[in-house]
Amino acid sequence: MLSSKLFAILPDDISTPDGMTVDSEGNLILACPNYADQTMPGCILKIDQNKNITKWFNVPVHEETGLASPMGIAFGPDGDLYICDNQGWPGRPELIRKGRILRLRIEGDRVVKTTVVAKNMEHPNGIRIRNGYIYVTQSSLELVKHPSGKLVSCVYRFRLDDENVEITNTLEDKNILTTFVTYNPEDQYGVDGIEFDREGNLLVGNFGDGAVYKVTMDADGNVTSNEIWAQNPDELISTDGMVMDADGNLYIADFCANAIVKVSPDGKTVQRIAQSPDSDGLGGELDQPGEPILWNGKLVVSCFDTVTNDIVVNTAHEQPATLAEIEL
Secondary structure (H helix, E strand, O other): OOOEEEEEEOOOOOOOOOOEEEOOOOOEEEEEOOOOOOOOOOEEEEEOOOOOEEEEEEOOOOOOOOOOOEEEEEEOOOOOEEEEEOOOOOOOHHHOOOEEEEEEEEEOOEEEEEEEEEEEEOOEEEEEEEOOEEEEEEOOOOOOOOOOOOEEEEEEEEEOOOOOEEOOOOOOOOOEEEEEEEOOOOOOOOEEEEEEOOOOOEEEEEOOOOEEEEEEEOOOOOEEEEEEEEEOOOOOOOOOOEEEOOOOOEEEEEOOOOEEEEEOOOOOOEEEEEEOOOOOOOOOOOOOEEEEEEEOOEEEEEEOOOOOOOOOOOOOOOOOOEEEEEEO
16 A cells, blocks of 8 residues: 655635546646535636745636536647536526636636636536547436436536527437446435546546546547446545556546555556545645645645545544645
8 A cells, every 4th residue: 555645734714625636737626616605706726836825816706696606627629728617516496507617717816818618517426538629527317317226327428619508407408429327326426537548538436436438439439338347445435536657547536445556557457555544634635635646756636535424434524624645
């Protein structure tokens, strides 16, 4: 087992860190939905090579709810930042199906243009951009009733220049690429982590089932298969954010188990490589890991530290929020 250590203690006005990406200058960019304390604005932080942390900007709020809750983030080819604004995650009735995909043009530390790519989404979560398209995991489609009674979730695909796409959160949505069912009765939470492999196949983590699916597509972008690629319930319980290295190894944040799991390039070996007990994260523990990212030769992990229930190790939210790191 590898040991994690403290990467950073976040500012006092951050309660929940989540998605990450790296900008063109090599800075680490961190999305903070701040679900643990929604009086704190949802914002984006910038961390430079010396680990200096600055608030880059507050994410523009929804005109009806007055909130922004940035989770997955990714830069487009022109430098615009695309954001999954997951309004509905806290489960407050007035926020259900108010989620958005935002495209922000940023100059310096100012958002100079906000484009709503898609709106009225139930649970937009993870995001990746490839070949002119945005791929987004939506962790629940409660309006879609599966014969088994289990939860349905999906991946949406949008064009980079789409605007104001009206999402119905039903199978009528033309932007749905493919759907998934979560069978674990103890954890009815759908797809979350998302990544492309070296061949351009889409890897999608089904959180509740602890399974990674491989979605293959033809030259026209049509799905040709959607099958479980990696699963081992003894080593991997839940699949939150995930990232692939240059050698094809996939690193997954096992949110429920306070662990990081490594999957071999062929998907056959699923191995827990780091794990922490319940803690406040100040010793560098994995305090409910939400998303990993490769940065300067190490794995940096956001510590979500917000959910407390019977299926997670985490028992309480504590301030300050933290990031952990693992030397690979």
